[in-house]
Amino acid sequence: MKRSPLFCGILVLLALISLPLQASPAIEKIQSLLAKPNVLCGRFDQKKKLNGLKSPLSSSGRFCVVAEKGVLWRTLSPFPNTVRLTRNEITQTQGDRVAMRLDASQEPTVRMINNVLFSLLSGDLAQLESLFEVDARTQGNKWNVALKAREPALAKAIGSISLDGGIYVKNIVITESSGDRTSIVFSEIKTGKGAMKPEESSQL
Amino acid sequence: MNKRLWLVLAWLLVVCALLAHNAYLFAGKRIEPDTDILTLLPVQERDPVLQQAFTHMVDAAQQRVIVLVGADDWPQAVRAADAFNDVIAQRDDLMRASDPVTDKTQGEWLSLFQQHRLNLLTPQQETDLRGQSGEYWVDAAMGKLYSPFGGPKLGAWRDDPFGLFGGWVQARAQETPVRPRDGKLFVADGSRHSVVIPLTLRVPAFSIDAHQAVMPLLAHAREAAEASGQKVDVIIAGVVLHAAAASERANWEVSVIGVGSMVGVILLIWLTFRSFKPILLIMLSIFVGSLGALSVCWLVFDRIHLLTLVFGASLIGVAQDYGIYFLCNRVGAAKEMDSWQLLRRLFPGMFLTFVTTIVGYLALALTPFPGLRQMAVFSSLGLVFAWLTVIFWFPFLVGPNTLKKGTQGQWYKRSVDYWPTAGLNRRTLLAFILFIGFSAFGLSRLTFNDDIRLLQSPRADLVGEQNRMTKLLDTPSPVQFYLVRGETPEDVLQREEMLKRKLDPLIENHTISGYQALSNWIPSSRTQLSNRALVEAKLLSGHGPLWMLGTKINEEYNWAAAMRANLSGPESLMTVDDFLRSPASEAFRHLWLGKVDGSYASVVALRGLSMNNSSIMKGVPQGMEGVQWVDKIDEISSVLGRYRLYMGWVVLLSFGAVYLLLYPRYGKSTWRVLMPTIIASIATLAMLGAAGQNLQLFNMLALMLILGIGVDYGIFMHENTAHNKHSVWLEIGISALSTLLSFGLLALSSTPALQSFGLTMLIGLTLVWLSVPCFSRKETGKAGGAAENE
Numbered sequence: 001m002k003r004s005p006l007f008c009g010i011l012v013l014l015a016l017i018s019l020p021l022q023a024s025p026a027i028e029k030i031q032s033l034l035a036k037p038n039v040l041c042g043r044f045d046q047k048k049k050l051n052g053l054k055s056p057l058s059s060s061g062r063f064c065v066v067a068e069k070g071v072l073w074r075t076l077s078p079f080p081n082t083v084r085l086t087r088n089e090i091t092q093t094q095g096d097r098v099a100m101r102l103d104a105s106q107e108p109t110v111r112m113i114n115n116v117l118f119s120l121l122s123g124d125l126a127q128l129e130s131l132f133e134v135d136a137r138t139q140g141n142k143w144n145v146a147l148k149a150r151e152p153a154l155a156k157a158i159g160s161i162s163l164d165g166g167i168y169v170k171n172i173v174i175t176e177s178s179g180d181r182t183s184i185v186f187s188e189i190k191t192g193k194g195a196m197k198p199e200e201s202s203q204l
Numbered sequence: 205m206n207k208r209l210w211l212v213l214a215w216l217l218v219v220c221a222l223l224a225h226n227a228y229l230f231a232g233k234r235i236e237p238d239t240d241i242l243t244l245l246p247v248q249e250r251d252p253v254l255q256q257a258f259t260h261m262v263d264a265a266q267q268r269v270i271v272l273v274g275a276d277d278w279p280q281a282v283r284a285a286d287a288f289n290d291v292i293a294q295r296d297d298l299m300r301a302s303d304p305v306t307d308k309t310q311g312e313w314l315s316l317f318q319q320h321r322l323n324l325l326t327p328q329q330e331t332d333l334r335g336q337s338g339e340y341w342v343d344a345a346m347g348k349l350y351s352p353f354g355g356p357k358l359g360a361w362r363d364d365p366f367g368l369f370g371g372w373v374q375a376r377a378q379e380t381p382v383r384p385r386d387g388k389l390f391v392a393d394g395s396r397h398s399v400v401i402p403l404t405l406r407v408p409a410f411s412i413d414a415h416q417a418v419m420p421l422l423a424h425a426r427e428a429a430e431a432s433g434q435k436v437d438v439i440i441a442g443v444v445l446h447a448a449a450a451s452e453r454a455n456w457e458v459s460v461i462g463v464g465s466m467v468g469v470i471l472l473i474w475l476t477f478r479s480f481k482p483i484l485l486i487m488l489s490i491f492v493g494s495l496g497a498l499s500v501c502w503l504v505f506d507r508i509h510l511l512t513l514v515f516g517a518s519l520i521g522v523a524q525d526y527g528i529y530f531l532c533n534r535v536g537a538a539k540e541m542d543s544w545q546l547l548r549r550l551f552p553g554m555f556l557t558f559v560t561t562i563v564g565y566l567a568l569a570l571t572p573f574p575g576l577r578q579m580a581v582f583s584s585l586g587l588v589f590a591w592l593t594v595i596f597w598f599p600f601l602v603g604p605n606t607l608k609k610g611t612q613g614q615w616y617k618r619s620v621d622y623w624p625t626a627g628l629n630r631r632t633l634l635a636f637i638l639f640i641g642f643s644a645f646g647l648s649r650l651t652f653n654d655d656i657r658l659l660q661s662p663r664a665d666l667v668g669e670q671n672r673m674t675k676l677l678d679t680p681s682p683v684q685f686y687l688v689r690g691e692t693p694e695d696v697l698q699r700e701e702m703l704k705r706k707l708d709p710l711i712e713n714h715t716i717s718g719y720q721a722l723s724n725w726i727p728s729s730r731t732q733l734s735n736r737a738l739v740e741a742k743l744l745s746g747h748g749p750l751w752m753l754g755t756k757i758n759e760e761y762n763w764a765a766a767m768r769a770n771l772s773g774p775e776s777l778m779t780v781d782d783f784l785r786s787p788a789s790e791a792f793r794h795l796w797l798g799k800v801d802g803s804y805a806s807v808v809a810l811r812g813l814s815m816n817n818s819s820i821m822k823g824v825p826q827g828m829e830g831v832q833w834v835d836k837i838d839e840i841s842s843v844l845g846r847y848r849l850y851m852g853w854v855v856l857l858s859f860g861a862v863y864l865l866l867y868p869r870y871g872k873s874t875w876r877v878l879m880p881t882i883i884a885s886i887a888t889l890a891m892l893g894a895a896g897q898n899l900q901l902f903n904m905l906a907l908m909l910i911l912g913i914g915v916d917y918g919i920f921m922h923e924n925t926a927h928n929k930h931s932v933w934l935e936i937g938i939s940a941l942s943t944l945l946s947f948g949l950l951a952l953s954s955t956p957a958l959q960s961f962g963l964t965m966l967i968g969l970t971l972v973w974l975s976v977p978c979f980s981r982k983e984t985g986k987a988g989g990a991a992e993n994e
Contacts, residue, residue: 046350048350050362051360051361052361052767054759055757055758055759059350073351075350079346079350081347081351094344094347097343099343099347106378107374111392151386151387178360179360180360
């Protein structure tokens with residue numbers, strides 16, 4: 001039996017899903033606060049602080065989360081870069097060039113990754129709970145959540161994630177064990193039919 | 205008379221010794237027949253490295269049982285897998301699950317490669333480094349820098365800014381679709397989730413005892429898993445399943461063929477003699493034959509194969525002929541004649557039939573198949589002991605009044621009087637022309653197929669599960685691979701790399717889905733150095749991409765130098781030994797054969813190779829030093845083909861040898877003794893050809909036996925005198941029928957080899973039987989030999 005216990009990285013980052021455990025009251029409260037639109041698009045502003053770089057890296061763009069379809073993550077500034085996650089594939093295009101493509105038939109974790117990212121962006125804590133220890137707090141209509149991977153290997157690879165928001169997820173902060181830190185702020189959120197721009201609909 | 209009594213007693217002593225030895229073997233030593241089909245095959249000639257490569261690969265594969273437990277969702281699959289494991293864990297003396305994947309093993313996995321990451325590149329990365337501009341690499345690094353989930357990432361960004369190491373690890377991961385997940389191994393099957401459970405057998409895969417313990421355990425575990433949830437399915441694959449199925453079937457066939465043949469023979473003899481005494485006598489001779497065969501065979505080989513027992517037992521059945529011949533003649537002979545006198549009269553014929561049969565059996569021993577050799581020795585010995593029992597004991601046990609004259613089968617006995625005989629007339633000519641015509645037609649349509657896979661007929665359900673598993677897990681074939689050799693480990697790795705460059709285009713056009721090679725993990729020192737030099741030259745040095753990246757993200761002037769220092773690390777090379785010591789090599793250690801016969805060798809295994817493409821793979825290493833395509837299936841098939849041809853010659857030569865053996869006694873009419881067998885052999889081949897059967901080694905072996913037995917009938921027929929012609933014809937009928945019963949049942953075997961053997965015997969012996977009277981001498985009053993003058 002050959003196996004590859006390697007592959008932690010972002011791939012394993014995401015081992016998986018399903019099995020909604022007994023949800024805590026706070027999680028149930030958050031779930032009831034969150035709107036669960038079929039289509040959700042908006043602007044993101046991302047700031048990355050990496051070990052070995054003196055200044056943080058800022059980027060911004062648009063994102064869309066479409067139920068049953070996937071996630072589109074379009075970085076527009078400082079340069080165009082699009083990541084598209086669908087059920088069977090992850091593709092990254094930079095300019096016109098496909099920089100990376102991962103197919104589910106080659107890489108079985110693709111589906112899990114997509115599932116977790118989808119859950120993260122839409123705040124589906126019930127899904128995330130199978131993979132992470134969820135420490136949830138609510139205050140009025142606001143909430144914040146700290147996620148810590150249940151699997152030690154996974155925890156080592158991705159560190160901790162915190163989310164906060166109201167009816168939508170507003171902030172995500174990922175702190176990796178290497179010290180690299182990524183924070184993302186979401187704004188200008190639109191839902192429903194008109195949320196996606198035509199060029200976005202055609203890509204997803 | 206006294207002397208004769210001594211013979212009887214001496215033989216009794218021998219039989220007692222055999223009984224004691226057999227009792228010791230079965231009750232004392234508790235011997236068990238082999239069931240490993242591989243021990244029946246010829247040992248790889250001449251090349252010890254090749255032989256070791258094969259045992260290496262097969263040993264690794266043979267003791268393995270792989271289980272897939274699938275369900276619609278992962279937690280359910282995990283529950284089912286746990287239920288399965290709980291059952292297996294109760295008997296960890298039989299099989300054991302591999303250690304679970306832990307955090308620690310994952311960390312250790314990467315550390316060796318992380319230390320040498322600059323030495324590792326995928327072929328695609330190498331091409332890109334040579335071909336792509338600096339801009340390309342800056343863009344790639346920027347993309348990774350800004351994207352929140354930009355692809356595989358191991359550790360901090362600063363350790364792998366261009367994603368080369370991440371890409372390399374990903375390429376390694378893609379050598380298998382299996383992934384660690386929650387301490388288990390996971391594989392996706394469409395929308396279903398499966399847990400992979402690799403088990404290692406701790407008992408021999410080919411032991412019948414092991415089958416009897418392992419199979420129910422697996423079945424029980426399967427039930428437990430399936431009961432743990434809805435829509436859980438379990439796939440189990442492993443050599444042991446095939447071995448168990450084959451031995452179960454062989455056991456069944458032994459009983460059916462053995463019992464069927466026995467019942468038939470008993471019925472036949474009872475119908476003829478209306479007494480059970482002859483049956484007991486004949487069974488006595490066969491019993492002593494079997495005892496002797498087993499004893500001596502065990503002393504010679506120190507083991508015995510199940511197939512030897514199946515096959516050999518039916519061959520010893522031929523020994524009944526001697527007993528029946530004696531008994532029929534006893535019944536037919538005058539009461540005044542003493543049994544010892546009768547024996548003296550019958551002896552020349554009995555001796556010749558015995559010798560010609562032994563010649564036929566021993567020809568089997570000339571083949572290089574250990575299994576056939578064992579069968580030949582077993583059957584010949586059985587015949588010797590059975591024959592000696594008839595000679596030493598029958599005259600003593602069967603007196604002139606022991607048997608009643610049978611009244612049954614009179615019509616059959618008389619039928620020989622009306623049998624058409626060959627002579628110089630129109631009828632014979634017509635029959636001859638018809639025979640020639642049919643033979644020409646049949647023989648011209650004869651085809652050959654020596655494919656070893658025709659000899660086995662694995663159970664369809666097992667093959668189905670196996671195929672599904674192979675497809676899901678994309679495991680390489682253990683019987684078709686490349687063997688790479690060199691003076692030093694470095695030589696071997698360099699040759700592997702050369703071979704891989706030739707294989708890469710075959711992956712692109714989907715001839716194969718990939719390969720497993722040690723050099724995937726541990727490139728040759730030459731490649732490690734050139735990879736490192738390439739990365740340093742193209743990415744890290746001077747005002748290259750690293751420096752350009754620094755300016756782009758507004759880093760200070762010395763940023764690139766600091767990054768370079770961090771990335772370069774210590775300049776050292778990984779060795780094969782480093783890799784073999786690391787936990788990462790666990791699944792690949794079997795590919796490294798190490799030092800064999802003064803040189804080093806390794807295996808490059810192929811994934812996703814279909815049988816039809818093996819000829820393409822054969823051509824790949826052409827002109828490459830130290831690389832050899834090994835195809836065990838093809839090789840065994842070609843050995844089978846060689847020996848089919850070889851056996852054909854043996855059959856022809858045996859006809860010549862038998863002719864010479866018989867000539868001193870029968871002189872000019874020797875052809876009459878041989879003719880029925882010759883005609884039957886040719887006609888059998890023609891019929892097989894006309895029926896579109898593929899000829900293979902086992903048909904040839906059958907022809908060999910037809911020669912051995914058919915000539916007996918010829919001799920018996922020829923030895924007759926006017927007054928015992930009917931007894932002889934009766935004897936031939938009984939032995940032909942009972943032989944047909946045993947071999948006819950062999951034609952029902954579901955093992956194709958035995959089946960084609962049985963079919964050939966069935967046709968051939970029937971033809972011999974029916975044509976023997978055609979060639980009997982017209983003048984019946986005169987004896988052919990000196991024996992008659994007694």
